Amino acid sequence: MRRGLARNSSSFRTRAGFGAALALILMLGAAPAVAEDLDGGLNRGLMRLSEILGSVHHLREVCGANEGALWRNKMIDMMNTAALSAEQRQAMITHFNDAYYQARAAFPDCSAKAAAKANSLFDEAQRLAGRLSTIGQSATAEF
Template sequence: MRRAVLPCLALWLAAASAAGQAAAPAAPPPPAAPPPYQGQMLRLAELLGALHYLRGLCGAADASAYRERMTALIEGEAPDEARKALLAGAFNRGYRTFQQTYRSCNASADATIRAYLDEGGRIARDIGARYAN
């Protein structure tokens, strides 16, 4: 009798284990690790948002170019939805920060534009030099 119980018990455990595995939903794939330059990309996106606002405020004809550059940056990175949201959020944060601060173009806005153009150029060169193929 004892010999008949052990194989039955083993079969039952195997069947229960297989049923439990079949019923368990598949785990979603882990999110892709962010690239090593993600912090720099977020800062660049924030600068683009600020420049989009400030250049428009100061009447520059190229104000919309910064939004177009942001679109190209997102498309070029081909991020998943989470990274796309991070980059877009940084752009919007840069835009809104200066929208709340500046109501008209002045010397301070001009100085910020120059500083942000310089910083953005440095970031772009650094990313290109370190991570471009």
């Protein structure tokens, strides 16, 4: 059962800030150095970002944002942009799916807590994007 915290609600932020954060991550994938650091901080960051995307996919859906497969498609874009091995792609997919199902179990309906969780994930994604862009820039500078 959906409650009235749709995308126009003041307690449920728009995706603009998170989209900007994700754009930074997608730009990182263009650098050949991304694949070089996938065992370090960049890999952990990409896995966490996969989890955030999975959670947001459910939370935005349950709260009536009417975005369809937007967050799943952002995940696919991120994987296609980064130079990943088959194992790394599968790990990201697993993190996305696990987070989606955990969010679905924790928040079966839209509530103020679900909206707050989505907002905190947006904030985390923005901070994470800043850290990942620093990692990507320093890895690219080594080439």
